[in-house]
Amino acid sequence: EKYQGAPMGTEIECEGWRQEAALRMLNNNLDPEVGEKPEDLVVYGGTGRAARSWDAYDTILESLRTLEDDETLLVQSGKPVGRFTTHERAPRVLIANSNLVGKWDDWDHFHELESKGLIMYGQMTAGSWAYIGTQGIIQGTFETLAEAARQHFPDREGLRGTITVTAGLGGMGGAQPLAVTMNNGVCIAAEVDEDRIDRRLETDYCMEKTDDIDEALELAQAAAAEGDPLSVALHMNAAEMFDELREREFVPDIVTDQTSAHDELEGYYPAGYTVSESEELRQEDPETYVKESLDTMERHVEGILAMQERGAVAFEYGNNIRGQVEEHRNMDDAFDFPGFVPAYIRPLFCRGKGPFRWVALSGDESDIHRTDDAVKELFPEKEHLHRWIDLAQDQVSFQGLPSRVCWLGYQSGDDPDDLTERARFALRINDLVAEGEISAPVVVTRDHLDAGSVASPNRETEAMQDGSDAVADWPILNALLNTSAGADIVSVHDGGGVGIGNSLHTNNHVVLDGSSLAAEKARRVFTTDPGMGVIRHADAGYEEALEEAAESNVHVPMAD
Amino acid sequence: EKYQGAPMGTEIECEGWRQEAALRMLNNNLDPEVGEKPEDLVVYGGTGRAARSWDAYDTILESLRTLEDDETLLVQSGKPVGRFTTHERAPRVLIANSNLVGKWDDWDHFHELESKGLIMYGQMTAGSWAYIGTQGIIQGTFETLAEAARQHFPDREGLRGTITVTAGLGGMGGAQPLAVTMNNGVCIAAEVDEDRIDRRLETDYCMEKTDDIDEALELAQAAAAEGDPLSVALHMNAAEMFDELREREFVPDIVTDQTSAHDELEGYYPAGYTVSESEELRQEDPETYVKESLDTMERHVEGILAMQERGAVAFEYGNNIRGQVEEHRNMDDAFDFPGFVPAYIRPLFCRGKGPFRWVALSGDESDIHRTDDAVKELFPEKEHLHRWIDLAQDQVSFQGLPSRVCWLGYQSGDDPDDLTERARFALRINDLVAEGEISAPVVVTRDHLDAGSVASPNRETEAMQDGSDAVADWPILNALLNTSAGADIVSVHDGGGVGIGNSLHTNNHVVLDGSSLAAEKARRVFTTDPGMGVIRHADAGYEEALEEAAESNVHVPMAD
Ligand SMILES: NC(=O)c1ccc[n+]([C@@H]2O[C@H](COP(=O)([O-])OP(=O)(O)OC[C@H]3O[C@@H](n4cnc5c(N)ncnc54)[C@H](O)[C@@H]3O)[C@@H](O)[C@H]2O)c1
Ligand SMILES: NC(=O)c1ccc[n+]([C@@H]2O[C@H](COP(=O)([O-])OP(=O)(O)OC[C@H]3O[C@@H](n4cnc5c(N)ncnc54)[C@H](O)[C@@H]3O)[C@@H](O)[C@H]2O)c1
Known part of the structure; x- marks a missing residue:
């Protein structure tokens, strides 16, 4: 009842649209279509909240409804704590969430305060009433690739005529094929889980699928030659794909990766196993799973580095695959390709x-x-x-x-x-x-x-x-x-x-x-x-x- | 040449008085009468600075001289980094000094950044251009005692008719006798160093001196009975004074202390030694010095607690004497009297x-x-x-x-x-x-x-x-x-x-x-x-x- 989403329409309950906007954005965060657990005031990102408690939420709404055009409401970690006269050109709401003095600025002290009801985790857009759901993901990937195109292929229209090779078609990574084709490019994306591939095809995030790498390459090269956008999901382990590409002496224009390499047990799949074989192994012998998984990751990074050496543009896409193989497989050259923030x-x-x-x-x-x-x-x-x-x-x-x-x-x-x-x-x-x-x-x-x-x-x-x-x-x-x-x-x-x-x-x-x-x-x-x-x-x-x-x-x- | 203090007079070099005020306050911090080491841009408090470098200082001044009434200058750890159009009702200068992300928020990382010229220690009023020298000290002591009076003696005019017993007449502590008499009260302050006593008498921070505790008590009680302000410096070790007071069954109205108890070797004097004997001992046998010093502190705190038990108001005045005896002499009841911030x-x-x-x-x-x-x-x-x-x-x-x-x-x-x-x-x-x-x-x-x-x-x-x-x-x-x-x-x-x-x-x-x-x-x-x-x-x-x-x-x- 509390979290039915934002009021809509052109009638307002506040004294002005600035206050009304705050009220609607706070409620929009808690729209069941937008927030993850609105019943607990949780918006996204673990425990990122919109308000500290339902009491605090109610009082924020009451305050906003009566706030004048020259007043400012103060919100401290999701709780309204003050309200002062300022002026029209000043903000109507000022918010500070989860801030701690440096020496105490860690999860332990945060949780201690949280258990006493004295603080709240604001995440980024949760506690600032600006979350809009998952609509932003595809756009960030689109823009990252656009920047890569601007830097490396300044004379093309985006990625036109280029081939990007990547892997991982999960929640975030599934945006990659569409982001490439939106930039006019061609994408080959390795994914071990055929269900994931089919989901991307159904929602038009990806165009074709195959488990034959030669077919994938033929399709990709033909489209690139014509300057046509195309995305091909390749049903194959990423490390194996890179081995096959090296064997065929094929070098793509861009290589990256969005498998869940940050988690070697629950996220990444070892080569030589189907998905169901992997799941069995994970249950029965997690130690062997981790060993095989990290070995595969090492091959995977060797593949990326080999492509880079042969002229491909390579970058890590925030999944920590470089850190994993540096730490667990002592790969000295793991960080020879850059992360996406510094790069793009x-x-x-x-x-x-x-x-x-x-x-x-x-x-x-x-x-x-x-x-x-x-x-x-x-x-x-x-x-x-x-x-x-x-x-x-x-x-x-x-x-x-x-x-x-x-x-x-x-x-x-x-x-x-x-x-x-x-x-x-x-x-x-x-x-x-x-x-x-x-x-x-x-x-x-x-x-x-x-x-x-x-x-x-x-x-x-x-x-x-x-x-x-x-x-x-x-x-x-x-x-x-x-x-x-x-x-x-x-x-x-x-x-x-x-x-x-x-x-x-x-x-x-x-x-x-x-x-x-x-x-x-x-x-x-x-x-x-x-x-x-x-x-x-x-x-x-x-x-x-x-x-x-x-x-x-x-x-x-x-x-x- | 750079640090001759603030421009004075009614003519300004900036576009308006708001900008001029910033310029004068920055320069006032660096007045040789105000700042401690203006030649190094150091104002006070260790390395608290007014600007990151002379280059930054010059550029701040240049920027302030041309800053319009609707512009805002940004200063990041003592360096001017930006300037934007805002409006008349907004600040003309915004300053952020020495702020670090929590996990890196320590001296080690600060010094690393400082050595690269990327940050500056702003202290409190140094980097915010609001230091005014030592004029503030006496006032803080005055106000602290005024609040003690309001809480404990609401029916008197300030401390009139009461006797405050304390010790330490150094840089900070020397303000105590004057602060008591300004509140109409009577003060007995033990101090082992006669030179310090004489300095307070010369500058009228204290009225009388004696090394006879009976004389001190007689004077004090007579003045208190009349309701007259009086301050008496008692040339004696604080711990010994408390022993003598207990023997005479005398209980003051307030007890506190501003000896430099935070430093058992360089700040606090052991009982049973003159100042020069103490200095000899410190040189020749620092270990014995520290032992004797901490033993004296223990007697000193026992004295304060005994007075509190008999009805005196007791508080610690920021010299950590409670912490010292708790840590080094295992006194369980050391914290039975409060610190001055929570108390007053x-x-x-x-x-x-x-x-x-x-x-x-x-x-x-x-x-x-x-x-x-x-x-x-x-x-x-x-x-x-x-x-x-x-x-x-x-x-x-x-x-x-x-x-x-x-x-x-x-x-x-x-x-x-x-x-x-x-x-x-x-x-x-x-x-x-x-x-x-x-x-x-x-x-x-x-x-x-x-x-x-x-x-x-x-x-x-x-x-x-x-x-x-x-x-x-x-x-x-x-x-x-x-x-x-x-x-x-x-x-x-x-x-x-x-x-x-x-x-x-x-x-x-x-x-x-x-x-x-x-x-x-x-x-x-x-x-x-x-x-x-x-x-x-x-x-x-x-x-x-x-x-x-x-x-x-x-x-x-x-x-x-
Ligand atoms: N760029 C960023 O800002 C950013 C933000 C969030 C997350 N990430 C990281 O991106 C990665 C992907 O995120 P997600 O939400 O898509 O994860 P996800 O777990 O939903 O998807 C990962 C996909 O990779 C596939 N996969 C795993 N190992 C494989 C292998 N060896 N070969 C081929 N396919 C394999 C899985 O089947 C799965 O479909 C994560 O590591 C995540 O931490 C990056
Ligand atoms: N209240 C606050 O906010 C605050 C602020 C700064 C400092 N302090 C603390 O106050 C204390 C005093 O500061 P200060 O600047 O006056 O120090 P100081 O070193 O200038 O003076 C200390 C005085 O105590 C005398 N003394 C030492 N041991 C004695 C003893 N056993 N008996 C009698 N006299 C003794 C010394 O001779 C000296 O004159 C320090 O511990 C300081 O850290 C408090």
């Missing part, structure tokens, strides 16, 4: 580019379709953005309040009014709301994973070139600056995704209600927020960031 | 009361004297505040830009316009600036140690009654809220005072330039900032805070 995401971050999302508060799908058109109209030259929007409309189903994810850059140098891409987009949407072409306000928010919003030495800030991975001044400045710029909700969290004590990160929401106040806020926040990405990476010495700063007139005082 | 400072924090300071940007001492008068006019009934102001004028010499420290509470319930005491004061000063009675703007700032601005389990948040000592959501919300309320500088630091990884704390400045904008900002910030103290302690369940919230109309959503 960081160059985007350097330019202030990151994933953001917008949500139609009306609940009306046609409002999102109108925004889809607006993005395409605004950026007629961004071909892969158009492909993304078209394919998303076609393939990605809405969950909860209709929403869309996309990546836009800073690039204010390209605009006569010196506006960033995100700002141009937000102002256009705000106009459409004002003109009544969109039926109710739209809220723009993002992941905590963004260009200038996170310090996370194991993921987003891994291997920064100056060694500043763990410096947390940056996310704090990000939150203070977006508060100064007039975001409507600002949040600061500890640990999301990588666990308590391992990261600090922030989020913000801007409500586009068609007013000139909203335009003012949008113009500023969508400059300061991606701008933090540019200056953070410029400070670390990244050339792309210094370039972007120069081209887009971003002030970097020590370099100006 | 926390009740003030519960009511949003904490130390803040204001600085005359003109450099003109008469401007501060005008503010002194204003405080007294505004709060005619606050007798101890009047005493403090009078004595400060008389005894506390200015260092750098003239400034004053004082404690005011929340207490908006007492005001017809629902303004807090700090807000009433700030608005009055702002009027005086507008009327030209004060020659240039005044900036109001504070210590990071304040009611709702710090998480520090070893000091300010030690032994919170709900166990939330290490929860750092609070200082983060404090910084975000003060940014929202329109403070002119906002800062967030890690570690000041207690070391990297041990605390998180914030500061803010508000520039009173006589404008209506300044009035608006002052009204809001001096509500939100002390208000955080009220709600933080209300959330932890402190009765005083819940009372203050009810009386002063502070919203505590879960209790409203």
